[in-house]
Amino acid sequence: MSEAPTISQGGYQPPDPIEVPPLYAWPPRPIATLRWIFTGLLFPWGFLFIALAVVSWNYLAPSLDRMASLELEWIVLIWLRNAALLGLVAGGLHCWLYRYRAQDQAYMLNTRWLETDNRKFLFRNQVRDNIFWSLASGCTVWSCYEALTMWAYANDHIPRVEWSDAPIYLAAMTIGVFFWSTFHFYLNHRLLHWRPLYRTAHKLHHRNIDIGPWSGISMHPLEHVIYFTVFFLWWVVPVHPVLVILTGFYQGISPAVSHSGFHKLILGGRTKVTAGDYFHHVHHKYFEVNYGNTPSPVDKLFGSWHDGTPQAHAALKHRRLARHRRG
Ligand SMILES: [Zn+2]
Numbered sequence: 655m656s657e658a659p660t661i662s663q664g665g666y667q668p669p670d671p672i673e674v675p676p677l678y679a680w681p682p683r684p685i686a687t688l689r690w691i692f693t694g695l696l697f698p699w700g701f702l703f704i705a706l707a708v709v710s711w712n713y714l715a716p717s718l719d720r721m722a723s724l725e726l727e728w729i730v731l732i733w734l735r736n737a738a739l740l741g742l743v744a745g746g747l748h749c750w751l752y753r754y755r756a757q758d759q760a761y762m763l764n765t766r767w768l769e770t771d772n773r774k775f776l777f778r779n780q781v782r783d784n785i786f787w788s789l790a791s792g793c794t795v796w797s798c799y800e801a802l803t804m805w806a807y808a809n810d811h812i813p814r815v816e817w818s819d820a821p822i823y824l825a826a827m828t829i830g831v832f833f834w835s836t837f838h839f840y841l842n843h844r845l846l847h848w849r850p851l852y853r854t855a856h857k858l859h860h861r862n863i864d865i866g867p868w869s870g871i872s873m874h875p876l877e878h879v880i881y882f883t884v885f886f887l888w889w890v891v892p893v894h895p896v897l898v899i900l901t902g903f904y905q906g907i908s909p910a911v912s913h914s915g916f917h918k919l920i921l922g923g924r925t926k927v928t929a930g931d932y933f934h935h936v937h938h939k940y941f942e943v944n945y946g947n948t949p950s951p952v953d954k955l956f957g958s959w960h961d962g963t964p965q966a967h968a969a970l971k972h973r974r975l976a977r978h979r980r981g
């Protein structure tokens with residue numbers, strides 16, 4: 655099938671089915687796995703978040719001495735840094751794709767542009783609604799968890815590993831952040847689809863059927879409290895604080911990319927960069943499939959994996975119809 659960007663009535667349809675990464679293949683495929691880790695998992699956004707975490711730890715974080723006592727002043731600084739970086743990525747993508755429509759509808763997964771007059775959104779405006787929940791609640795809960803973890807490091811409540819002592823272990827754990835975050839996402843997201851929690855909290859995120867960069871962490875405060883428990887692993891598994899910052903960036907900023915609503919970015923007229931996560935996009939469309947992310951393919955185990963093809967759409971429709979008839 656052709657790779658040319660096309661718009662069908664259902665938005666851009668990537669040509670290939672979504673597959674489980676080669677890491678999980680049997681017999682093992684080590685070369686394909688290595689290639690996937692560096693190109694599929696980390697390039698380019700993962701490397702960007704790693705770089706941002708290193709810069710933030712060295713230049714944009716209060717000293718550990720200062721963080722030894724919980725004070726609003728330095729927690730606000732962490733909030734400001736996180737909000738600024740989220741604003742840079744989500745705001746940048748939003749301006750490029752939706753305000754200036756720099757690539758028009760090429761690779762657009764959404765069927766429509768974002769909503770500007772719908773009562774279901776705060777201020778009747780999807781983008782303003784999304785920005786409000788992302789900054790007021792999302793960034794605040796994320797920064798509080800991060801601050802609490804840093805405070806625990808500063809007081810030796812949790813063990814810390816230095817890069818000079820265990821560089822290979824910490825390099826492996828850096829990649830581990832991406833697997834842990836996506837595995838944790840399946841767990842917390844599956845829980846949020848439990849009806850009482852869905853109705854109280856997760857419904858707010860699902861107001862967004864067509865999604866944009868600011869939809870990424872546009873969630874109910876209760877969902878944020880659950881979603882950012884991702885930090886807790888580092889309370890028991892010893893790592894370096896830079897990985898805590900990376901965890902925050904991957905959990906807090908990468909959804910702006912995955913929710914961009916465009917499968918690829920076209921930069922400078924021809925350079926194509928991976929952007930929207932079609933796997934999660936399908937979740938926003940159909941709700942009861944694709945609870946996780948592809949790097950930790952738990953959906954495959956539980957039969958909720960939707961590979962994004964028209965055949966899978968048809969099979970899901972058929973299952974729903976059969977359930978409806980039985981019920
Ligand atoms: Zn989402």
Ligand SMILES: [Zn+2]
Pocket residue numbers: 843847856860937941
């Ligand atoms: Zn959901």
